[in-house]
Amino acid sequence: MSELTMVVEGERHVVVTRRFAASPERVYRAHMDPAIIQQFMLGPDGWSMPVCVHEGVVGGKMRYEWSDGQGNGFYLTGEILALDPPHRIVHVERMHLPDATPDNHVETTFVAEGDGTRMTLRMTLPDEATRKAMLATGMEHGMEASYARLEVTLAR
Template sequence: MPITTVDQDLDALTMRVVADFPVPVRRLWDAYADPRQIERFWGPPEWPATFTRHDMFPGGRSDYYMTSPEGEPSGGYWEFLDVDAPRSFEVRDGFAGPDGEPNPEMPSMRMTFEFEETGDGSRLTTTTYFDSLDQLEQLLAMGMREGMTAAMGQIDDVLQDGTPLDPARGTVSQEIDDRRVRISRVLRGETEQVWRAHHESDLMKRWMLGPDGWRMPVCEIGDEVGQSYRYEWEAEDGSERFGFTGEVLHLESPRREVVTERMIDAGPTETVNEMTLTPLENGTLLSLVITYPDRATREEILGTGMVDGMEDSYARLEREVLQGA
């Protein structure tokens, strides 16, 4: 158990949890920055967490839910107030309703996470600031202290697993719920480089090609909210051609982009694609959450070999764009 102390100060309206880990600060930080890792320990063992969004930058937001032993979800969110990688971050933590929006009937609280080096590794101090004594007592009565202690007891196992951070692992897909899937890949490059490679047509035409044997004759980028984009690919022998188009819904360079996507001349089926870029010690984590109209559509599209094609493109991105930048 990494936790060394848990203190409640009723006068200061705070609860402080101190935990020590036998790993460098950066490794511990990356566990909190990576949604694939933090969801393995943020919820207690009997209430596992699923992060559907995790934007670790000032003004960013995380959306998550914990699933009860009976299978019922309980939503939560973080609003990132400050991020000073890899030393500290501060959030507003609260409860969310079924629609993912903050639940006004439940309290929210400010939390700070401070990372520091120790002689044996690293120390994390988590301080929760409550708005009132009634709020503090309400959340403690709901089992906040016990839940946080149980959740943090899982971090050691996560820190021992370096697989998620290995770029050689390639592109991985993870089903989030019936309609959503998260595609993730650690890319050997700086976040700004990866962002540029997704938003400059000359660069995109060099890597976003899928398997060998294709070219990208059309690459019209939408670089403002409300603008459309259009991408088309063609087999080098001219035998096949297809493409996608959509609209930019949100753009926050160089960290987050949300777009719609539909296949050209293939009916009205549309997805919402949320791309987040997160700097890690050994590169940039690209997380792409895709929301499909329904489960059947998701399974049909994933069954086309889409993830394998994306890995071909991301490997080419590293090889031909990022490593030469």
């Protein structure tokens, strides 16, 4: 178990880091293999990903479909922009809720750290419309008020 860090960078970026007890090769593959993505990229409890397409090549497509099993769902489409296995994945994605949110550019890097991997996810912060739509999907349920803003926005 390793703690996730999240900082706001500049005006439009959120940078997330997380350590994993596995090699960069394995963590990279976990982000490229639909069979593995389907098992962890699920967000809040109760959601599943019945459809997961990740073509795994530059110019290839991504399509993730989530369902809460009660008739609610949304999906993501994206394109893979650059790959540098096993260290870097760059892609662009947008949510369909069902209207498409603005493109979110995401760079994910994997660096060996001891016997594990430090993953860094650098993403563009969605604008107000995106967040509103995301909140409307019900993802906010169970969200707790926290002092996260102190570590997140005031740190550094």
